[in-house]
Amino acid sequence: MITKVSKENIIDAAKVYMDSWKESHKNICSAEFIEKHDLNYMIDFLSEKIKNSYLIFISYDNAPEGIVAINPTDEEICLLYVSPEKQGKGVGTKLLDFALSKCVSPYITVLDSNKKAIDFYKKRGFVPAENQAKNNSEKRIFERKYVYQNKNM
Template sequence: MIIEVSKQNLSDAAFVYMCSWKESHMEICSADFIEKHDIDYMTVFLSEKIERGYKIYIKYSEDVPVGIIGINPSDEEICLLYVLPEKQGNGFGNELLRFALAKCENPYITVLDSNKKAIDFYTKHGFVPAEKQQENSGEKKIFERKYVYQKQNL
């Protein structure tokens, strides 16, 4: 079951986001920066995204929250795809991305150049590199690349 995130399930979404974000950023951010992204920080972050118009969805498997994904309707950026570390490799990422793609016409995503697993994942789904951009992670310069959706080739 994939449903839209609202006030009722915001804490589930923030929990999934926190666990998966921390695990995926551990090697590129300092311990202090990781520590700062606690459940309150993630709750406020997601809540502000929703207030700004983002649609955020959460996947439940057997009543357990396992993954989230977001769409910015204003430019069709697909973002915030995070699956709980212990639930990865079970097809939830594929399901969430297909769900979001079905709601978009010309979506794009941005992903860190260092995130090889996610790049492979998005490439399999038909995303191709668009342009290189530089982003300040808050403490060091890290490269993030934009990918546009070309075709579904799963």
């Protein structure tokens, strides 16, 4: 079951986000930075997104298993995070398909270092955008935008 994240279930969403974010960032961020992303930090982060009109969704299979968000102003699909123990079981595909069904011309942004996510998105119809924002070498952020190429169009 996929449902919208609101005040009632934001703790579930923040917990999934925290577990998945910590696991996927543990080799690229300092321990101090990882530590900062505790449950309260994630609740505040997601609350701020909801305040800014992002639509956040959570998937449950008895327990919470993953989240995804859409920024309705530009149809960025973001915050796709699946609990580490639930990965490789189709949850990410299910959440991405759900988000895609709500968009016309969506895009995503991924760190160049996140090979697993890049492969995942490419296999599901995303291609590098033509007009890429410059990578920010000062902040050492190297990320790329991918747009959805709907093969049925």
